[in-house]
Amino acid sequence: MYFPVTGEYEKVMDVQEYIASGILELYVAGQLSERENREVATHAKAHPEILAEIEAIEASILSLSKTAAPKTVASFDHVLPRLEEVQETKVVKLEEKKTPWPSYLGWAASLLLAAGLFYVYDQNTELQSRIEVVEEQRSDLEKQIFEAKQSLEKSETLLTSLRDKNITVVPLGGQQVSPDSYAKAYWNKAENKVFIDAQGLPTPPEGMVYQVWSLTLNPLTPTSVGLLSEFETDENRVFALSNANASEAFGITLEPAGGSESPNLEQLYALGTVTGP
Amino acid sequence: MQLETLITRFQQRDTVAFEKLYGMYAENICGVINTIVKDDTLASELCQDVFVKVWKNAESYNASKGRFFTWLLNIARNTAIDEVRSKTYKDQKKNLSADYFVGILDRSEISEESSVDTNEIGRLIKKLKQKCIELIELLYFKGYTQKEVSEELEIPLGTVKTRNRSCISQLRENMKK
Numbered sequence: 352m353y354f355p356v357t358g359e360y361e362k363v364m365d366v367q368e369y370i371a372s373g374i375l376e377l378y379v380a381g382q383l384s385e386r387e388n389r390e391v392a393t394h395a396k397a398h399p400e401i402l403a404e405i406e407a408i409e410a411s412i413l414s415l416s417k418t419a420a421p422k423t424v425a426s427f428d429h430v431l432p433r434l435e436e437v438q439e440t441k442v443v444k445l446e447e448k449k450t451p452w453p454s455y456l457g458w459a460a461s462l463l464l465a466a467g468l469f470y471v472y473d474q475n476t477e478l479q480s481r482i483e484v485v486e487e488q489r490s491d492l493e494k495q496i497f498e499a500k501q502s503l504e505k506s507e508t509l510l511t512s513l514r515d516k517n518i519t520v521v522p523l524g525g526q527q528v529s530p531d532s533y534a535k536a537y538w539n540k541a542e543n544k545v546f547i548d549a550q551g552l553p554t555p556p557e558g559m560v561y562q563v564w565s566l567t568l569n570p571l572t573p574t575s576v577g578l579l580s581e582f583e584t585d586e587n588r589v590f591a592l593s594n595a596n597a598s599e600a601f602g603i604t605l606e607p608a609g610g611s612e613s614p615n616l617e618q619l620y621a622l623g624t625v626t627g628p
Numbered sequence: 629m630q631l632e633t634l635i636t637r638f639q640q641r642d643t644v645a646f647e648k649l650y651g652m653y654a655e656n657i658c659g660v661i662n663t664i665v666k667d668d669t670l671a672s673e674l675c676q677d678v679f680v681k682v683w684k685n686a687e688s689y690n691a692s693k694g695r696f697f698t699w700l701l702n703i704a705r706n707t708a709i710d711e712v713r714s715k716t717y718k719d720q721k722k723n724l725s726a727d728y729f730v731g732i733l734d735r736s737e738i739s740e741e742s743s744v745d746t747n748e749i750g751r752l753i754k755k756l757k758q759k760c761i762e763l764i765e766l767l768y769f770k771g772y773t774q775k776e777v778s779e780e781l782e783i784p785l786g787t788v789k790t791r792n793r794s795c796i797s798q799l800r801e802n803m804k805k
Contacts, residue, residue: 421668
């Protein structure tokens with residue numbers, strides 16, 4: 352009999368009750384958790400009755416399972432050679448584990464694939480941006496072609512106008528302010544138009560504009576024909592103006608932006624008389 | 629030699645110790661396998677496989693896995709169940725009845741080659757109720773959980789543990805006679 356030391360009594364389990372609970376049968380069946388297994392093993396060490404009970408339960412299962420044994424059970428001699436084989440294959444397996452080639456190959460393949468995909472993506476992005484640039488260039492060229500066509504049409508129209516038989520050409524020579532300047536007036540009396548070719552005039556300073564005057568000589572009377580506006584941006588520097596005057600001469604003066612009522616003769620850049628058709 | 633010493637030596641790959649353990653448990657383990665596969669030749673083959681596996685996994689046994697026999701039982705059960713689930717087995721055993729191992733016991737009784745004393749079997753299962761045989765077979769040989777057993781045998785979950793205890797007690801009684 353087990354006599355617990357006084358004070359420890361409460362902690363001592365009721366062995367008979369524990370045995371009767373049926374937990375030991377489940378222990379032998381392998382139905383308990385790892386924690387429960389350890390608990391039972393601990394109790395079995397502390398209480399010989401528990402160990403004896405476990406062994407008895409096990410023995411009953413052993414004899415019952417034995418009754419179902421096949422007619423022939425291989426002798427250990429049959430199993431023994433296979434144990435060595437296991438150890439050999441185990442060594443091979445360990446080596447296999449050191450170099451899991453299929454796994455490496457798998458990773459390598461997926462890395463290659465990822466790299467390949469990235470490369471293709473990168474290439475695609477580059478091509479896309481190149482296409483965009485080319486598109487832009489194409490659109491620019493189209494615009495240039497359109498502008499050139501327009502310019503050509505304009506030039507042709509201009510040329511036709513200047514070649515008109517009714518045109519009177521009036522060369523305008525440079526004056527004191529700017530002796531090197533020159534201009535030409537192509538005057539179509541029939542259509543009351545005058546084209547001023549201002550190619551030979553310097554670019555006007557900021558805030559100033561060239562103003563064209565029609566002059567009658569006796570007495571000298573200037574009449575404004577118009578301004579050579581947007582002088583800098585006009586590509587051929589030929590300006591079409593209306594002139595219904597009976598002009599005897601044309602003059603070009605530099606005037607403040609917007610033009611003046613009467614010409615500032617101190618800023619007379621070009622002047623020429625109409626010599627008749 | 630003490631069981632504990634044998635197990636320790638077996639875990640150190642002592643074939644002599646393993647031979648002793650084989651002698652102690654081979655027939656029982658082969659029997660457990662046979663209750664599942666219900667084929668003497670196949671059970672005998674699988675039984676050898678199980679002991680090879682046991683040797684291979686010697687280090688993995690420890691007290692947290694319960695009794696040594698319980699550990700063996702577990703490996704045997706899993707091996708046999710895997711076999712039963714395999715395609716080859718299913719193809720060959722289409723007409724196999726789902727009978728409990730009593731069927732095998734009946735066959736053993738008429739077999740003269742059997743190493744088991746037929747009187748012993750009779751003695752063991754005599755008076756053991758059918759319910760008890762089923763319960764023991766499911767819990768010990770087929771590895772059913774208590775819940776699965778309660779569903780299979782249609783008994784309340786709470787009574788599985790106590791009924792199992794009384795069935796094992798009955799079995800132990802029969803062994804004494």
